[in-house]
Amino acid sequence: MSEPGFDRLSVADVARYFGRRKALTHVTFTCDAGEIVGLLGPNGAGKSTLLNILATLLSPSKGTVTYGDRTSEHGGADIRASIGMLGHDLFLYPELTARENLTFFAQLYGLSDVPGVVSHALEQSGLSARADDYVSGFSRGMRQRVALERALLHDPRLILLDEPFTGLDQASAAALVSRLRNRQQAGCLIVLATHDLDIADALLTKPIFLINGRPVADSGSGRALRERYQAAIASAPA
Amino acid sequence: MTRSTVVMLALAAGMFAMAPFVIDAAPNEATMGLVYKIYFFHMPSAWMFLTAAVVAGVASFRLLFLKRPRAEHWVTAAAELAVLFGAFTLVTGPLWARKAWGVWWVWDARLTSSLMLFMIFVAYTLLKKYGGPGSDKLGAGLALFGMANVPFVYWSVNVWRTLHPKTSVIPSLEPGMRGPFWFCFLAFMLLFTLVLILRTDLEKRRSELDALYLAEEG
Amino acid sequence: MTAFFRIVWIVVKKDITVEVRSFELLSTTVFFAITVVLMFSFSLVVEGRPVQEVAPAILWIAIAFSGTLALGRTFERERQNDTLRALLLAPADRPAIYVGKLVGILLLLMLVEIVLVPLVGLFFNAPIFAEPVRLAITLAAGSLGFCAVGTLFAAMLVRARSRDVLLPIMLYPMTVPVMIAGVRGTAALLQPTPDLAIAQFWLGLLGAFDVVFVILALWTFDPVMTD
Numbered sequence: 001m002s003e004p005g006f007d008r009l010s011v012a013d014v015a016r017y018f019g020r021r022k023a024l025t026h027v028t029f030t031c032d033a034g035e036i037v038g039l040l041g042p043n044g045a046g047k048s049t050l051l052n053i054l055a056t057l058l059s060p061s062k063g064t065v066t067y068g069d070r071t072s073e074h075g076g077a078d079i080r081a082s083i084g085m086l087g088h089d090l091f092l093y094p095e096l097t098a099r100e101n102l103t104f105f106a107q108l109y110g111l112s113d114v115p116g117v118v119s120h121a122l123e124q125s126g127l128s129a130r131a132d133d134y135v136s137g138f139s140r141g142m143r144q145r146v147a148l149e150r151a152l153l154h155d156p157r158l159i160l161l162d163e164p165f166t167g168l169d170q171a172s173a174a175a176l177v178s179r180l181r182n183r184q185q186a187g188c189l190i191v192l193a194t195h196d197l198d199i200a201d202a203l204l205t206k207p208i209f210l211i212n213g214r215p216v217a218d219s220g221s222g223r224a225l226r227e228r229y230q231a232a233i234a235s236a237p238a
Numbered sequence: 239m240t241r242s243t244v245v246m247l248a249l250a251a252g253m254f255a256m257a258p259f260v261i262d263a264a265p266n267e268a269t270m271g272l273v274y275k276i277y278f279f280h281m282p283s284a285w286m287f288l289t290a291a292v293v294a295g296v297a298s299f300r301l302l303f304l305k306r307p308r309a310e311h312w313v314t315a316a317a318e319l320a321v322l323f324g325a326f327t328l329v330t331g332p333l334w335a336r337k338a339w340g341v342w343w344v345w346d347a348r349l350t351s352s353l354m355l356f357m358i359f360v361a362y363t364l365l366k367k368y369g370g371p372g373s374d375k376l377g378a379g380l381a382l383f384g385m386a387n388v389p390f391v392y393w394s395v396n397v398w399r400t401l402h403p404k405t406s407v408i409p410s411l412e413p414g415m416r417g418p419f420w421f422c423f424l425a426f427m428l429l430f431t432l433v434l435i436l437r438t439d440l441e442k443r444r445s446e447l448d449a450l451y452l453a454e455e456g
Numbered sequence: 457m458t459a460f461f462r463i464v465w466i467v468v469k470k471d472i473t474v475e476v477r478s479f480e481l482l483s484t485t486v487f488f489a490i491t492v493v494l495m496f497s498f499s500l501v502v503e504g505r506p507v508q509e510v511a512p513a514i515l516w517i518a519i520a521f522s523g524t525l526a527l528g529r530t531f532e533r534e535r536q537n538d539t540l541r542a543l544l545l546a547p548a549d550r551p552a553i554y555v556g557k558l559v560g561i562l563l564l565l566m567l568v569e570i571v572l573v574p575l576v577g578l579f580f581n582a583p584i585f586a587e588p589v590r591l592a593i594t595l596a597a598g599s600l601g602f603c604a605v606g607t608l609f610a611a612m613l614v615r616a617r618s619r620d621v622l623l624p625i626m627l628y629p630m631t632v633p634v635m636i637a638g639v640r641g642t643a644a645l646l647q648p649t650p651d652l653a654i655a656q657f658w659l660g661l662l663g664a665f666d667v668v669f670v671i672l673a674l675w676t677f678d679p680v681m682t683d
Contacts, residue, residue: 055545057541057544057545057683058683059682059683077549078547080545080547083545085545087541087542089536089537089538090537090538091537091538091539091541091542092537092539093470093474093539094536095477096470096473096477100473104466104470107466108463108466108467108543108546109547109548110459110462110547134477
C-alpha cells in the first residue's frame with residue numbers, strides 16, 4: 001500500500017464547536033517524525049475530540065490540519081491509510097478471537113500476506129498463545145495489546161492513542177512504552193492523550209496542556225511534568 | 239425586515255383580508271352549492287405544500303453533495319412550511335371530500351402520496367428535535383429520500399387503486415370561478431414566499447449569532 | 457472494482473462469523489416475527505377462522521417489524537466498542553462498507569422469512585407452493601428495498617439520541633411503496649388462481665425502487681456519515 005509518508009503534522013488554529021458548545025478553540029501545534037506529543041488535561045478537556053479530528057473522523061469547525069503537505073479534505077482515503085488509532089473503546093469485536101480480529105482489519109486495510117502480518121502482530125503483542133481465544137475473555141490489558149497491534153497492522157505513519165495507559169498494570173504499561181519508543185525510532189509521529197503524568201514525563205517529547213478545550217502555555221521544561229501540569233491548570237482562564 | 243418583505247407582507251395581508259369577499263363573489267357550484275368554496279384555500283395550500291417539499295429536497299441535495307453549509311437554513315425553513323401547509327391541506331381536503339364524495343378519505347394516489355410526504359416531514363421535525371447534535375445532515379438525507387420517494391408512492395397507489403371515485407380535483411372551473419381561484423392562489427404564493435424568506439433569514443441570523451458567540455474569547 | 461467487492465465480502469463474512477457465535481440476532485428476531493404473526497392472527501379471527509385475504513399483509517408487516525429490530529440491533533453491535541468508527545477510519549471505500557452491512561442484514565431477514573412464509577401458509581391455508589420461485593423473488597426484492605433504506609438510516613442514527621424510535625418513524629413512510637408492492641404482489645401469487653401478470657407488474661415496481669434507492673444510498677452514505 002503506498003502511503004504519502006509525511007513527516008510533519010501541523011495543526012493550525014483548530015476549533016470545534018458542537019452547537020453552541022466550544023469543545024476546542026485555538027489549538028495550534030506541530031508534530032514531527034520521531035516526536036511523541038502528549039495531550040494532557042482533565043476529563044472533558046477535548047482530548048478525544050482533538051484525536052478524532054486528527055484521525056479525520058471529525059472535521060474542524062475552524063482551522064486546518066495538514067499531513068505533510070495535504071489537508072484532510074484533499075487527502076481522504078490515502079491519509080487514512082497512514083493513520084492508526086487506538087481508541088478509548090478499543091475497536092475490537094468481542095465475539096471474535098484475537099486472530100480473527102486482526103485478520104479482519106488486515107483484510108480491511110488491503111494488506112498483502114495477511115496471515116504473515118497477523119502472526120507477526122500476535123508475536124509483538126505477546127499473545128500468540130491466546131490467539132484463538134475470544135477477545136471477550138481477555139483482561140483489559142490483554143485487549144489493549146491486541147488493539148494496539150490492530151492499530152499498527154498497516155504500519156501507519158501517524159499513531160493516535162486515546163488514554164492507552166488506563167487500567168494497565170506495571171508490566172503492560174512498560175511493554176506499551178517500549179512499543180511506542182520502537183515506533184518513535186522508526187520515524188513515526190505519535191500523539192497520545194493521557195492522564196498518567198509519571199509515564200508521560202518519561203515518554204513525551206512535547207506536552208500540550210488542554211483545559212476546557214484551549215491549550216494553556218507550558219511554564220517551561222526542566223521542571224517535572226506534574227508541576228508544569230499543575231501550573232497550567234492554575235493559570236488557565238476559568 | 240427589508241422593504242420588499244414589508245411590501246409583500248402588506249400585500250399578502252390585504253389579499254387575505256379581501257379573500258372572503260372575492261370568494262363570496264364566485265358562483266355556487268352546480269351540485270355542491272356553497273360548500274365547494276373551501277377548495278379555493280385547499281388547492282393553493284396543496285401546491286405550497288408540494289413546493290415546500292421540493293425546496294427542502296433541493297436544498298438537502300445542495301447541503302450534502304455540493305457542500306453548501308448555508309443550504310441548511312433553507313432545509314429547516316422549507317421543512318417547517320411543508321408541515322404547516324401539509325397539515326392545512328390534509329385538514330381542508332377531507333372537509334371538501336366529505337361533501338363532494340360522501341367520505342372523509344380515499345386511498346387514491348394523490349392523497350396517499352401527500353400523506354406519506356407529510357409523514358416524512360413530520361419525521362424530519364422529530365429527528366431535528368430529539369435526535370441530538372448532528373441531526374442536520376441526517377435530516378437532509380431524510381428529506382432527499384423523501385423527494386425521491388414521491389414518484390414511487392404515486393405510481394404504486396395509482397395502480398393499486400385502479401378503481402376510485404372521480405378524484406381529478408381540478409374540476410373544469412366555470413369562468414366565474416377562475417378569478418377567485420387565481421386570486422387565492424396568488425395570495426397563498428405570496429404568503430409562502432414571504433414566510434420562507436423570513437424563516438430562512440431567521441435561521442441565517444441564528445447561525446450568525448452562534449458564530450459570534452463562538453468567536454468571542456473566553 | 458474488485459477491491460469494492462472484496463471489502464463487501466469481508467464485512468459480510470465478519471458479520472456472519474459474529475452472529476454464528478451466538479445466534480442471538482437470528483433466534484430472537486425469528487421468534488419476534490412469529491409473535492407478530494400470532495398477534496395479528498388472533499386479532500383478525502372472524503367466526504373462529506382467520507381471514508384468508510390478510511395473509512400477505514400480515515407477512516409483510518411481520519417482515520417490516522422484524523427488519524426494523526434487526527437493523528437497530530445490528531448497528532447497536534457496532535456501537536459497542538466503537539467498531540463502526542474503526543470501519544470508517546479504514547481507507548476502505550465507504551459505500552463498500554454500506555453494501556457489506558446491507559448484505560448481512562438482508563441475509564438475516566431472508567432467513568427469518570424462510571420461517572415466516574410456511575407459518576403464514578399454515579395459519580391461513582395460503583398456497584405458498586403454487587408459485588414458489590416467483591414468491592421468493594418478490595420477497596427478496598421487497599426485502600432488499602426495505603433493507604437498503606433501513607441500513608442507511610440505521611447507520612445515520614448510530615450516534616443520535618432516541619434512535620430506537622426514530623428509525624421506524626423515518627423508515628416506515630419511506631418504505632410505503634415497498635409494502636404496497638410487496639403485499640399486492642404476494643397477494644396476486646397466493647390467490648386461488650395466481651395472477652402472474654399483476655405479480656410481474658409489482659415485481660417490476662419493486663425492482664425499480666431497489667435500483668433507485670440503493671444507488672441513492674450509495675451516494676448519500678459518505679456525506680451523511682462524515683461529521
